[in-house]
Amino acid sequence: MNTLIVYTYPNHQSLNYAFLQQVIKGCQENPAIDNIQVLDLYEEQFDPRLVFHEQKRRRDMYRDPQMEKYREQLIWADKIVFVYPIWWGRPPAMLLGYIDQLFAANFAYRDKKGLLPEGLLKGKSVVCVSTMKGPTHYPLLWLHNAHKILMKRALFSFVGMKRVKFFEFGSMESNKGKQQKKLEHVYRYFQKIAY
Template identity: 75%
Template sequence: MKTLIIYTHPNHQSLCYSFLQNVIKGCNENTNIKELQVLDLYEEGFNPLLVFNENKRRRDMHRDPDLEKYRKQILWADQLVLVYPIWWGRPPAMLLGYIDQMFASNFAYKDKKGLLPMGLLKGKSVVCISTMKGPAKYPLLWLNNAHKILMKRALFQFVGINKVKFFEFGKMESPNGKQKKKLEKVYQYFKKIESKQVLLS
């Protein structure tokens, strides 16, 4: 299994970065994960801004040469792992800018007759690992599960990816947030995960 980790946090001293390190550690100890790549969007200097003009048209975004490297990474991977904080009930603008550009028509999906398009990224799996200051139930009880609906239904299922697992960790700025226990949980998950086996949540 080939795994691409997409990390989105500007501070390498953050708890998010500790989760990234535990994902990497678990993957490196898992014999089912043969190859691993890490894309740190902030360190990479990824430009999240959409530009549409006479030289860059939206319909051509799937073949934009500036994004070729990132398209190849997504096609290469069997498993995508996203590590990011929840800010204002959703992922950071940097990650959303990456999504806007990478999951483009004729690369991630193809329009066809009917309500839904043809997903072009079938067979892949996704794990979303997110941290937040508020309680773990906040997105479910206060925001009607908006985070999971955004990532799972509006994005990944739209492009043909049905295997999506979430780790939503709340109270991450609290002294009683059980940070070490949650870090260990992520490490053990990636240490033991079998090829293309992502439990839905």
């Protein structure tokens, strides 16, 4: 199993980075995972801005040469792991910019007759590991699960990725956040996951 880990946080001295390290460690110890690639969007200096003009049209995003290596990573991966904070109830703009440019028509999906498109990334599975300052149930009770609906229904299902697992860790800036326990939980999950 080929695993792509997309990390979106600007600080390598952070809890998010510690979660990334636990994901990597668990994957390295998992006999079902053959290869791992890590894409650190901030270290990569990924440009999240969408730019369209006469030479760069939206309908041609699926063949933008600047995105070719990222498209190759997505094609290569059997499992895609996203590690990021939840800010204002949603992923960071950096990650959303990556999604906007990579999950393009004729690469991630293809329009067809009917209400829904054909997902071109089917067969891949996804895990989202996210942290937030607010309590764990804040997105569910206050935001009506907006984060999960955005990621699972509006994005992953749309492009054919049906197997989606979420870790939403709340109270991560609190002394009572049980950070170490949650880090160990993520490590064990990736150490044992089969697909």
